[in-house]
Amino acid sequence: MPNNKPAIDEKLYERYKAIEYLAFWEGGVNASRLSRLFGVQANVISKAITNYRTHYPDALVYMPSDPEKLFVATNAFETHFIRPQWADYIQFMLAVGSHYIEGLYGPDAFHNAVTPLATPSPVITRVLLKAIRNNAKATILYKSRTHPEGLKRDIIPQQLSHDGLRWHCRAYCCRRERFSDFNLGRINDIVMTEKGVTLPAIDTLWHQYAPIQIAPHPALNETGKMLVLNDYGQTAPFVIKARCAMVDYTLQYYRLGRHGIQSDPRQHPLIVANIEALRPYLFE
Secondary structure: OOOOOOOOOHHHHHHHHHHHHHHHHHOOEOHHHHHHHHOOOHHHHHHHHHHHHHHOOOOEEEEOOOOOOEEEEOOOOOOOOOOOOHHHHHHHHHHHOHHHHHHHHOOOOEEOOOOOOOOOOHHHHHHHHHHHHOOOEEEEEEOOOOOOOOEEEEEEEEEEEEOOOOEEEEEEEOOOOEEEEEEHHHEEEEEEEEOOOOOOOOOHHHHOEEEEEEEEOOOOOHHHHHHHHHHOOOOOOEEEEEEHHHHHHHHHHOOOEOOHHHOOOOOOOEEEOOHHHHHHHOOO
16 A cells, blocks of 8 residues: 555545545445445535545546446556455445445345455456446356356346355356355456346345254263353353355354264354254255
């Protein structure tokens, strides 16, 4: 991050940060988005973009042909007020702009639980977020264990989420005719193709929640049971809720035993007490 920041007040500093976050990760910025983000009228907040371009005249270029009328980053664009880290962007947006996310992308567009180890590429996130904003279809080259060289998929992106290790795009897969999770690290050569598409189905697994009943492993003695419960701030078996689409990820993240007494208590000191009720949501 270059150290040539102008002397500005704290309010403008936050607006410059937003400009850089939106330009870098979302693919563009305009007064309407900043207005929604900060709750300030567009004609007032537009001065922030003007001032930013005065300080950094080669950083942004206006794209009048784009339906969203965005200022997009040029090849000369550099970040001066932020680190180009995905985790920082998510933290900033959830802290400052939760209403912005809900208004522009929908209430469920970002599902964030813990800081991921892998950072998505802004080349990928820019197109995915634009597709979500425009209810658009995108064509991706997606690598998998079955097709390590990549396979073209047409998807309709809906949300971004992560499982504690990797970021995913929740999207309708036109090839499989169902909603699936696409690892952002495996997406290549993405292009938005068709705007204003209608989803052929409702993603009920995403919008519905399931209770996960958690208990200490029955093989532990009473002292051991209380110890593992106390690790999670509990004194008795407890319940957490997860989106049905995220149930398996949740079990993996908390290393919850799925096989009751047959689970190894050293590996899984906590087990899922209602695993049968959750089987429709598991990947196995």
